[in-house]
Amino acid sequence: MLTEYAFWFLSFVAVFSGIAVILSKNPVYSVLNLIMTFFSIAGHYFLMNAQFLAAVHIIVYAGAIMVLFLYVIMMLNLNNLETEKRSNVFKLSAVVAAGLLMTVLSGAIQTADQITLAEKTTGTAGLVENLGIALYRNYLLPFELASVLFLAAMVGAVYLSKKNLNETQA
Protein backbone atom coordinates (compact mmCIF):
# COMPACT_ATOMS: atom_id res chain seq x y z
CA MET A 1 0.00 0.00 0.00
CA LEU A 2 2.75 2.37 1.00
CA THR A 3 4.75 1.48 -2.11
CA GLU A 4 1.73 2.27 -4.25
CA TYR A 5 1.42 5.76 -2.74
CA ALA A 6 5.18 6.22 -3.19
CA PHE A 7 4.84 5.14 -6.82
CA TRP A 8 2.12 7.69 -7.56
CA PHE A 9 3.96 10.45 -5.72
CA LEU A 10 7.23 9.76 -7.55
CA SER A 11 5.48 9.51 -10.91
CA PHE A 12 3.71 12.82 -10.28
CA VAL A 13 7.00 14.53 -9.39
CA ALA A 14 8.82 12.95 -12.35
CA VAL A 15 6.20 13.98 -14.92
CA PHE A 16 5.66 17.50 -13.61
CA SER A 17 9.32 18.32 -13.18
CA GLY A 18 9.89 16.85 -16.64
CA ILE A 19 7.29 19.24 -18.06
CA ALA A 20 8.84 22.08 -16.08
CA VAL A 21 12.22 21.34 -17.71
CA ILE A 22 10.92 22.32 -21.14
CA LEU A 23 8.60 25.10 -19.97
CA SER A 24 10.98 27.14 -17.78
CA LYS A 25 12.45 30.20 -19.46
CA ASN A 26 15.50 30.21 -17.21
CA PRO A 27 18.00 27.47 -18.13
CA VAL A 28 19.13 27.14 -14.50
CA TYR A 29 15.55 26.27 -13.47
CA SER A 30 15.43 23.74 -16.31
CA VAL A 31 18.54 22.01 -14.99
CA LEU A 32 17.25 22.00 -11.41
CA ASN A 33 13.96 20.49 -12.58
CA LEU A 34 15.84 17.87 -14.56
CA ILE A 35 17.70 16.96 -11.36
CA MET A 36 14.32 16.56 -9.63
CA THR A 37 13.25 14.22 -12.45
CA PHE A 38 16.39 12.13 -11.99
CA PHE A 39 15.77 11.88 -8.26
CA SER A 40 12.21 10.67 -8.73
CA ILE A 41 13.35 8.10 -11.30
CA ALA A 42 15.97 6.88 -8.83
CA GLY A 43 13.12 6.55 -6.34
CA HIS A 44 11.33 4.31 -8.86
CA TYR A 45 14.42 2.11 -9.07
CA PHE A 46 14.37 1.82 -5.28
CA LEU A 47 10.72 0.74 -5.40
CA MET A 48 11.72 -2.04 -7.79
CA ASN A 49 14.49 -3.05 -5.34
CA ALA A 50 17.17 -2.08 -7.86
CA GLN A 51 19.29 -0.31 -5.25
CA PHE A 52 22.54 -0.39 -7.19
CA LEU A 53 20.91 1.14 -10.23
CA ALA A 54 19.30 3.85 -8.09
CA ALA A 55 22.59 4.77 -6.40
CA VAL A 56 24.53 4.81 -9.67
CA HIS A 57 21.78 6.87 -11.29
CA ILE A 58 22.14 9.50 -8.56
CA ILE A 59 25.95 9.45 -8.56
CA VAL A 60 26.41 9.57 -12.33
CA TYR A 61 23.48 11.65 -13.57
CA ALA A 62 22.49 13.89 -10.67
CA GLY A 63 25.94 14.01 -9.07
CA ALA A 64 28.27 14.38 -12.04
CA ILE A 65 26.62 15.10 -15.39
CA MET A 66 24.06 17.62 -14.13
CA VAL A 67 26.72 19.40 -12.05
CA LEU A 68 28.66 19.91 -15.27
CA PHE A 69 25.49 21.11 -17.04
CA LEU A 70 24.83 23.61 -14.26
CA TYR A 71 28.50 24.61 -14.31
CA VAL A 72 28.45 25.41 -18.02
CA ILE A 73 25.12 27.26 -17.82
CA MET A 74 26.33 29.38 -14.90
CA MET A 75 29.59 30.10 -16.72
CA LEU A 76 27.83 31.17 -19.91
CA ASN A 77 25.24 33.18 -17.98
CA LEU A 78 22.41 32.50 -20.42
CA ASN A 79 19.84 34.50 -18.42
CA ASN A 80 19.62 37.48 -20.70
CA LEU A 81 19.72 35.52 -23.91
CA GLU A 82 16.78 36.26 -26.22
CA THR A 83 15.00 33.20 -27.54
CA GLU A 84 15.41 33.27 -31.27
CA LYS A 85 12.34 33.25 -33.52
CA ARG A 86 11.68 29.88 -35.13
CA SER A 87 10.52 29.72 -38.74
CA ASN A 88 7.25 27.99 -39.66
CA VAL A 89 9.05 25.18 -41.49
CA PHE A 90 10.99 24.47 -38.30
CA LYS A 91 7.78 24.36 -36.23
CA LEU A 92 6.04 22.09 -38.74
CA SER A 93 8.94 19.63 -38.84
CA ALA A 94 9.03 19.60 -35.04
CA VAL A 95 5.34 18.72 -34.93
CA VAL A 96 5.81 15.91 -37.48
CA ALA A 97 8.80 14.50 -35.57
CA ALA A 98 6.94 14.60 -32.25
CA GLY A 99 3.90 12.92 -33.88
CA LEU A 100 6.08 10.11 -35.24
CA LEU A 101 7.66 9.58 -31.81
CA MET A 102 4.20 9.42 -30.25
CA THR A 103 3.13 6.77 -32.80
CA VAL A 104 6.14 4.64 -31.90
CA LEU A 105 5.52 5.07 -28.17
CA SER A 106 1.81 4.26 -28.37
CA GLY A 107 2.70 1.18 -30.43
CA ALA A 108 5.10 0.12 -27.68
CA ILE A 109 2.48 0.72 -24.96
CA GLN A 110 -0.10 -1.41 -26.82
CA THR A 111 2.06 -4.52 -26.52
CA ALA A 112 3.29 -3.67 -23.02
CA ASP A 113 1.02 -6.18 -21.26
CA GLN A 114 2.84 -9.05 -23.00
CA ILE A 115 6.14 -8.17 -21.32
CA THR A 116 6.76 -9.91 -18.02
CA LEU A 117 7.57 -7.22 -15.50
CA ALA A 118 10.25 -7.54 -12.86
CA GLU A 119 8.81 -8.58 -9.50
CA LYS A 120 8.03 -5.42 -7.63
CA THR A 121 9.82 -4.81 -4.28
CA THR A 122 10.99 -8.45 -3.96
CA GLY A 123 12.97 -8.80 -7.20
CA THR A 124 16.68 -9.39 -6.69
CA ALA A 125 17.84 -8.64 -10.23
CA GLY A 126 18.93 -5.12 -9.28
CA LEU A 127 21.15 -6.05 -6.34
CA VAL A 128 24.88 -5.59 -6.76
CA GLU A 129 25.85 -9.30 -6.82
CA ASN A 130 23.25 -10.33 -9.37
CA LEU A 131 23.89 -7.34 -11.59
CA GLY A 132 27.63 -7.98 -11.46
CA ILE A 133 27.21 -11.65 -12.38
CA ALA A 134 24.88 -10.74 -15.25
CA LEU A 135 27.26 -8.10 -16.61
CA TYR A 136 30.57 -9.92 -16.20
CA ARG A 137 29.45 -13.47 -16.96
CA ASN A 138 26.44 -13.51 -19.29
CA TYR A 139 26.94 -10.21 -21.10
CA LEU A 140 30.71 -9.75 -20.84
CA LEU A 141 31.37 -9.03 -24.52
CA PRO A 142 28.67 -6.35 -25.02
CA PHE A 143 29.67 -4.75 -21.72
CA GLU A 144 33.35 -4.55 -22.68
CA LEU A 145 32.48 -3.31 -26.16
CA ALA A 146 30.33 -0.55 -24.66
CA SER A 147 33.19 0.52 -22.39
CA VAL A 148 35.61 0.62 -25.33
CA LEU A 149 33.07 2.78 -27.15
CA PHE A 150 32.92 5.17 -24.17
CA LEU A 151 36.70 5.34 -24.06
CA ALA A 152 36.84 6.15 -27.76
CA ALA A 153 34.24 8.92 -27.27
CA MET A 154 36.24 10.37 -24.37
CA VAL A 155 39.52 10.32 -26.30
CA GLY A 156 37.73 11.90 -29.25
CA ALA A 157 36.30 14.71 -27.08
CA VAL A 158 39.71 15.45 -25.58
CA TYR A 159 41.32 15.44 -29.03
CA LEU A 160 38.74 17.84 -30.47
CA SER A 161 39.11 20.32 -27.61
CA LYS A 162 42.92 20.12 -27.82
CA LYS A 163 42.82 20.82 -31.55
CA ASN A 164 40.79 24.00 -31.09
CA LEU A 165 43.14 25.13 -28.35
CA ASN A 166 46.16 24.87 -30.64
CA GLU A 167 44.43 26.81 -33.41
CA THR A 168 43.50 29.72 -31.17
CA GLN A 169 46.99 29.86 -29.73
CA ALA A 170 48.70 29.84 -33.12
Place this chain on the structure above:
Amino acid sequence: MTDSMLIYKIILCVIVFAVSLGAAAYMTWGERKLAAWLQDRVGPNRAGPLGLLQPIADGIKMIFKEEMIPTHSNRWLFILGPCFFMLCACMTGVVIPWGAGWEAGGTIFPMQVTDINIGLLYLLGVVSIGVYGVMIGGWASNNKYSLLGALRASSQMISYEVAMGLALIALVMMTGTLSLKEIVGQQDQGLAFVVYQPLGFIIFIICAFAETNRAPFDLPECESELVGGYHTEYSSMKLGFFLFAEYINMFISSAIMASLYFGGYNFPFQHELGLDGNVLTIVQTAVFFGKIFIFIFVFMWVRWTLPRFRYDQLMNLGWKVLLPLAIANIIITGFVMLFMGKLG
Protein backbone atom coordinates in the same frame (compact mmCIF):
# COMPACT_ATOMS: atom_id res chain seq x y z
CA MET B 1 10.17 -4.65 11.43
CA THR B 2 8.58 -4.76 14.86
CA ASP B 3 7.16 -1.72 16.59
CA SER B 4 9.87 -1.65 19.25
CA MET B 5 12.53 -1.75 16.53
CA LEU B 6 10.82 1.09 14.67
CA ILE B 7 10.71 3.26 17.80
CA TYR B 8 14.34 2.38 18.55
CA LYS B 9 15.40 3.37 15.02
CA ILE B 10 13.59 6.71 15.28
CA ILE B 11 15.29 7.41 18.63
CA LEU B 12 18.67 6.41 17.18
CA CYS B 13 18.06 8.70 14.20
CA VAL B 14 17.41 11.64 16.53
CA ILE B 15 20.48 10.77 18.61
CA VAL B 16 22.75 10.58 15.54
CA PHE B 17 21.36 13.93 14.36
CA ALA B 18 21.84 15.54 17.78
CA VAL B 19 25.34 14.11 18.20
CA SER B 20 26.44 15.35 14.77
CA LEU B 21 25.13 18.83 15.54
CA GLY B 22 26.61 18.87 19.04
CA ALA B 23 29.96 17.58 17.84
CA ALA B 24 29.99 20.15 15.05
CA ALA B 25 29.22 22.94 17.53
CA TYR B 26 32.04 21.94 19.83
CA MET B 27 34.38 21.44 16.89
CA THR B 28 34.15 25.18 16.25
CA TRP B 29 35.33 25.69 19.81
CA GLY B 30 38.01 23.02 19.40
CA GLU B 31 39.21 24.58 16.17
CA ARG B 32 39.65 27.97 17.78
CA LYS B 33 41.38 26.55 20.84
CA LEU B 34 43.69 24.45 18.67
CA ALA B 35 44.48 27.40 16.39
CA ALA B 36 45.28 29.46 19.47
CA TRP B 37 47.51 26.71 20.81
CA LEU B 38 49.39 26.36 17.51
CA GLN B 39 49.81 30.13 17.22
CA ASP B 40 50.79 30.62 20.87
CA ARG B 41 47.61 32.51 21.82
CA VAL B 42 44.94 31.91 24.48
CA GLY B 43 41.84 31.51 22.31
CA PRO B 44 38.24 31.88 23.48
CA ASN B 45 38.23 32.01 27.29
CA ARG B 46 35.47 34.46 28.30
CA ALA B 47 32.19 32.51 27.93
CA GLY B 48 32.17 29.88 30.64
CA PRO B 49 35.15 27.87 31.94
CA LEU B 50 37.80 27.49 29.18
CA GLY B 51 35.38 29.30 26.87
CA LEU B 52 33.20 26.19 26.73
CA LEU B 53 29.98 28.19 26.29
CA GLN B 54 31.41 29.96 23.24
CA PRO B 55 29.59 27.76 20.63
CA ILE B 56 26.25 28.50 22.32
CA ALA B 57 26.99 32.22 22.35
CA ASP B 58 27.99 32.03 18.68
CA GLY B 59 24.80 30.15 17.81
CA ILE B 60 22.60 32.71 19.57
CA LYS B 61 24.48 35.52 17.85
CA MET B 62 24.00 33.88 14.43
CA ILE B 63 20.26 33.41 14.95
CA PHE B 64 19.60 36.97 16.11
CA LYS B 65 21.74 38.75 13.53
CA GLU B 66 19.99 40.76 10.85
CA GLU B 67 19.12 38.69 7.85
CA MET B 68 19.79 40.19 4.46
CA ILE B 69 18.77 38.92 1.06
CA PRO B 70 20.34 40.88 -1.79
CA THR B 71 17.79 42.75 -3.93
CA HIS B 72 18.82 41.32 -7.26
CA SER B 73 19.25 37.80 -6.03
CA ASN B 74 16.98 34.87 -6.68
CA ARG B 75 15.09 34.72 -3.40
CA TRP B 76 13.99 31.07 -3.31
CA LEU B 77 17.20 29.60 -4.60
CA PHE B 78 19.12 31.87 -2.23
CA ILE B 79 17.28 30.23 0.69
CA LEU B 80 17.39 26.75 -0.84
CA GLY B 81 21.21 26.73 -1.16
CA PRO B 82 22.21 26.59 2.53
CA CYS B 83 19.20 24.37 3.39
CA PHE B 84 20.23 21.79 0.81
CA PHE B 85 23.86 21.91 1.89
CA MET B 86 22.86 21.30 5.51
CA LEU B 87 20.44 18.51 4.52
CA CYS B 88 23.15 16.64 2.61
CA ALA B 89 25.57 17.05 5.50
CA CYS B 90 23.08 15.47 7.92
CA MET B 91 22.07 12.62 5.59
CA THR B 92 25.29 10.60 5.72
CA GLY B 93 25.23 9.75 9.43
CA VAL B 94 22.55 7.06 9.03
CA VAL B 95 24.72 4.37 7.41
CA ILE B 96 27.62 4.57 9.85
CA PRO B 97 27.74 1.75 12.44
CA TRP B 98 28.39 3.51 15.75
CA GLY B 99 28.76 0.29 17.75
CA ALA B 100 28.06 -3.43 17.65
CA GLY B 101 24.53 -3.48 19.08
CA TRP B 102 22.44 -3.75 22.23
CA GLU B 103 20.87 -6.93 23.39
CA ALA B 104 17.60 -6.59 25.25
CA GLY B 105 14.87 -9.20 25.65
CA GLY B 106 16.40 -11.57 23.09
CA THR B 107 16.49 -9.02 20.25
CA ILE B 108 19.64 -7.28 19.08
CA PHE B 109 19.29 -3.55 18.46
CA PRO B 110 22.10 -2.52 16.08
CA MET B 111 23.85 0.81 16.64
CA GLN B 112 23.27 1.76 13.01
CA VAL B 113 20.15 3.46 11.68
CA THR B 114 20.06 1.47 8.46
CA ASP B 115 22.28 -1.19 6.94
CA ILE B 116 21.58 -0.83 3.22
CA ASN B 117 23.66 -3.17 1.08
CA ILE B 118 24.91 -0.25 -1.02
CA GLY B 119 26.10 1.79 1.99
CA LEU B 120 29.31 3.01 0.34
CA LEU B 121 27.50 4.03 -2.85
CA TYR B 122 24.93 5.88 -0.74
CA LEU B 123 27.77 7.84 0.86
CA LEU B 124 29.31 8.68 -2.52
CA GLY B 125 25.88 9.68 -3.85
CA VAL B 126 25.14 12.06 -0.98
CA VAL B 127 28.64 13.54 -1.24
CA SER B 128 28.18 14.10 -4.97
CA ILE B 129 24.85 15.90 -4.63
CA GLY B 130 26.12 18.00 -1.69
CA VAL B 131 27.79 20.36 -4.16
CA TYR B 132 24.40 21.64 -5.37
CA GLY B 133 23.91 23.59 -2.14
CA VAL B 134 27.09 25.57 -2.79
CA MET B 135 26.38 25.99 -6.51
CA ILE B 136 22.78 27.13 -6.09
CA GLY B 137 23.71 29.46 -3.22
CA GLY B 138 26.62 30.98 -5.11
CA TRP B 139 24.65 31.48 -8.30
CA ALA B 140 21.52 32.87 -6.62
CA SER B 141 23.56 35.51 -4.77
CA ASN B 142 24.06 37.37 -8.07
CA ASN B 143 27.59 38.33 -7.13
CA LYS B 144 30.67 37.57 -9.19
CA TYR B 145 32.73 36.50 -6.18
CA SER B 146 29.97 34.11 -5.08
CA LEU B 147 29.66 32.71 -8.58
CA LEU B 148 33.41 32.18 -8.92
CA GLY B 149 33.45 30.50 -5.50
CA ALA B 150 30.58 28.23 -6.52
CA LEU B 151 32.29 27.29 -9.79
CA ARG B 152 35.51 26.53 -7.99
CA ALA B 153 33.67 24.44 -5.42
CA SER B 154 31.88 22.38 -8.04
CA SER B 155 34.95 21.71 -10.18
CA GLN B 156 37.01 20.84 -7.11
CA MET B 157 34.41 18.48 -5.70
CA ILE B 158 33.84 16.69 -9.02
CA SER B 159 37.57 16.23 -9.55
CA TYR B 160 38.25 14.77 -6.13
CA GLU B 161 35.12 12.58 -6.09
CA VAL B 162 36.62 10.54 -8.93
CA ALA B 163 39.83 9.73 -7.06
CA MET B 164 37.85 9.10 -3.86
CA GLY B 165 35.56 6.60 -5.58
CA LEU B 166 38.51 4.79 -7.17
CA ALA B 167 40.32 4.62 -3.82
CA LEU B 168 37.24 2.97 -2.35
CA ILE B 169 37.02 0.44 -5.22
CA ALA B 170 40.29 -1.18 -4.07
CA LEU B 171 38.80 -1.52 -0.57
CA VAL B 172 35.58 -2.97 -1.97
CA MET B 173 37.61 -5.49 -3.99
CA MET B 174 39.23 -6.67 -0.75
CA THR B 175 36.08 -6.84 1.34
CA GLY B 176 33.66 -7.99 -1.34
CA THR B 177 30.85 -5.89 0.08
CA LEU B 178 29.46 -2.36 -0.07
CA SER B 179 27.81 -2.51 3.34
CA LEU B 180 29.60 -0.50 6.02
CA LYS B 181 28.46 -2.87 8.74
CA GLU B 182 30.17 -5.81 7.04
CA ILE B 183 33.32 -3.82 6.26
CA VAL B 184 33.65 -2.90 9.94
CA GLY B 185 32.71 -6.47 10.94
CA GLN B 186 35.55 -7.88 8.84
CA GLN B 187 38.02 -5.86 10.90
CA ASP B 188 36.74 -7.50 14.09
CA GLN B 189 39.67 -9.93 14.12
CA GLY B 190 43.10 -9.20 12.69
CA LEU B 191 44.49 -5.95 11.37
CA ALA B 192 42.68 -2.80 10.37
CA PHE B 193 42.37 -2.23 6.62
CA VAL B 194 44.82 0.68 6.63
CA VAL B 195 47.59 -1.96 6.84
CA TYR B 196 46.41 -3.56 3.59
CA GLN B 197 45.40 -0.33 1.86
CA PRO B 198 47.93 2.37 2.91
CA LEU B 199 47.91 4.08 -0.49
CA GLY B 200 44.13 3.93 -0.68
CA PHE B 201 43.86 5.54 2.73
CA ILE B 202 46.25 8.37 1.82
CA ILE B 203 44.28 9.08 -1.37
CA PHE B 204 41.02 8.94 0.57
CA ILE B 205 42.11 11.35 3.30
CA ILE B 206 43.41 13.89 0.76
CA CYS B 207 40.11 13.67 -1.13
CA ALA B 208 38.19 14.01 2.14
CA PHE B 209 40.03 17.29 2.80
CA ALA B 210 39.11 18.50 -0.68
CA GLU B 211 35.46 17.38 -0.42
CA THR B 212 34.94 19.17 2.89
CA ASN B 213 36.55 22.35 1.50
CA ARG B 214 39.07 22.39 4.31
CA ALA B 215 42.50 23.99 4.10
CA PRO B 216 44.72 23.49 2.13
CA PHE B 217 41.82 22.95 -0.31
CA ASP B 218 39.61 25.86 0.83
CA LEU B 219 39.74 27.64 -2.53
CA PRO B 220 35.94 28.01 -2.83
CA GLU B 221 35.98 30.48 0.09
CA CYS B 222 39.46 31.80 -0.45
CA GLU B 223 39.27 35.17 1.32
CA SER B 224 42.38 36.70 -0.24
CA GLU B 225 40.94 36.36 -3.75
CA LEU B 226 37.16 35.98 -3.48
CA VAL B 227 36.08 37.97 -0.36
CA GLY B 228 34.16 35.01 1.12
CA GLY B 229 33.62 32.81 -1.91
CA TYR B 230 30.19 31.28 -2.33
CA HIS B 231 28.87 32.66 0.97
CA THR B 232 29.93 36.29 0.41
CA GLU B 233 26.33 37.54 0.31
CA TYR B 234 25.04 35.39 3.15
CA SER B 235 24.35 36.65 6.63
CA SER B 236 22.74 35.45 9.83
CA MET B 237 21.85 31.77 10.23
CA LYS B 238 22.06 31.05 6.49
CA LEU B 239 25.78 31.80 6.71
CA GLY B 240 25.75 29.76 9.90
CA PHE B 241 24.32 26.80 7.98
CA PHE B 242 27.12 26.90 5.42
CA LEU B 243 29.82 27.11 8.08
CA PHE B 244 28.14 24.58 10.34
CA ALA B 245 27.58 22.04 7.56
CA GLU B 246 31.32 22.12 6.87
CA TYR B 247 31.96 20.98 10.44
CA ILE B 248 29.32 18.25 10.20
CA ASN B 249 30.93 17.06 6.96
CA MET B 250 34.28 16.97 8.73
CA PHE B 251 32.80 14.94 11.60
CA ILE B 252 31.13 12.47 9.24
CA SER B 253 34.18 12.04 7.02
CA SER B 254 36.29 11.40 10.12
CA ALA B 255 33.76 8.74 11.13
CA ILE B 256 33.90 7.19 7.64
CA MET B 257 37.70 7.09 7.64
CA ALA B 258 37.70 5.54 11.10
CA SER B 259 35.21 2.85 10.07
CA LEU B 260 36.65 2.01 6.65
CA TYR B 261 40.36 2.04 7.36
CA PHE B 262 40.83 1.98 11.14
CA GLY B 263 38.48 -0.77 12.25
CA GLY B 264 35.48 1.38 13.21
CA TYR B 265 34.34 0.56 16.72
CA ASN B 266 36.70 -2.44 16.99
CA PHE B 267 39.81 -2.21 19.13
CA PRO B 268 42.66 -4.68 19.80
CA PHE B 269 42.01 -7.51 22.29
CA GLN B 270 38.36 -6.51 22.68
CA HIS B 271 37.17 -10.10 23.08
CA GLU B 272 39.90 -11.00 25.58
CA LEU B 273 38.64 -8.44 28.11
CA GLY B 274 35.73 -10.68 29.04
CA LEU B 275 33.23 -7.83 29.00
CA ASP B 276 29.48 -8.33 28.89
CA GLY B 277 27.87 -7.61 25.48
CA ASN B 278 26.22 -4.31 26.35
CA VAL B 279 29.20 -3.01 28.33
CA LEU B 280 31.44 -3.91 25.40
CA THR B 281 29.18 -1.89 23.09
CA ILE B 282 29.57 1.19 25.28
CA VAL B 283 33.36 0.80 25.31
CA GLN B 284 33.37 0.23 21.55
CA THR B 285 31.35 3.38 20.89
CA ALA B 286 33.72 5.34 23.13
CA VAL B 287 36.72 3.94 21.21
CA PHE B 288 35.03 4.85 17.91
CA PHE B 289 34.52 8.43 19.07
CA GLY B 290 38.16 8.51 20.19
CA LYS B 291 39.23 7.56 16.66
CA ILE B 292 36.91 10.18 15.18
CA PHE B 293 38.39 12.91 17.38
CA ILE B 294 41.92 11.95 16.36
CA PHE B 295 40.93 12.48 12.71
CA ILE B 296 39.23 15.77 13.54
CA PHE B 297 42.44 16.84 15.24
CA VAL B 298 44.36 15.98 12.04
CA PHE B 299 41.89 18.07 10.00
CA MET B 300 42.49 21.09 12.24
CA TRP B 301 46.21 20.53 12.58
CA VAL B 302 46.63 20.53 8.80
CA ARG B 303 44.52 23.67 8.45
CA TRP B 304 46.84 25.67 10.69
CA THR B 305 50.01 24.16 9.22
CA LEU B 306 49.77 24.12 5.43
CA PRO B 307 49.21 27.13 3.16
CA ARG B 308 46.46 27.08 0.53
CA PHE B 309 47.07 25.50 -2.87
CA ARG B 310 47.03 27.49 -6.07
CA TYR B 311 44.15 26.55 -8.36
CA ASP B 312 46.27 24.87 -11.06
CA GLN B 313 48.15 22.93 -8.38
CA LEU B 314 44.81 21.72 -7.03
CA MET B 315 43.67 20.45 -10.43
CA ASN B 316 47.06 18.86 -11.20
CA LEU B 317 47.06 17.05 -7.87
CA GLY B 318 43.55 15.74 -8.41
CA TRP B 319 43.78 14.58 -12.01
CA LYS B 320 47.48 13.92 -12.64
CA VAL B 321 48.61 12.52 -9.29
CA LEU B 322 45.74 11.11 -7.24
CA LEU B 323 43.77 9.60 -10.13
CA PRO B 324 46.71 7.57 -11.61
CA LEU B 325 47.73 6.54 -8.08
CA ALA B 326 44.20 5.34 -7.34
CA ILE B 327 44.12 3.31 -10.58
CA ALA B 328 47.57 1.86 -9.80
CA ASN B 329 46.27 0.96 -6.34
CA ILE B 330 43.36 -0.96 -7.88
CA ILE B 331 45.72 -2.89 -10.19
CA ILE B 332 48.17 -3.69 -7.37
CA THR B 333 45.30 -4.84 -5.14
CA GLY B 334 44.02 -7.04 -7.95
CA PHE B 335 47.43 -8.67 -8.51
CA VAL B 336 48.05 -9.24 -4.81
CA MET B 337 44.61 -10.82 -4.44
CA LEU B 338 45.28 -13.03 -7.46
CA PHE B 339 48.59 -14.31 -6.09
CA MET B 340 47.29 -14.71 -2.56
CA GLY B 341 44.50 -16.82 -4.01
CA LYS B 342 41.76 -14.65 -2.60
CA LEU B 343 39.83 -14.46 -5.87
CA GLY B 344 36.95 -16.94 -5.99
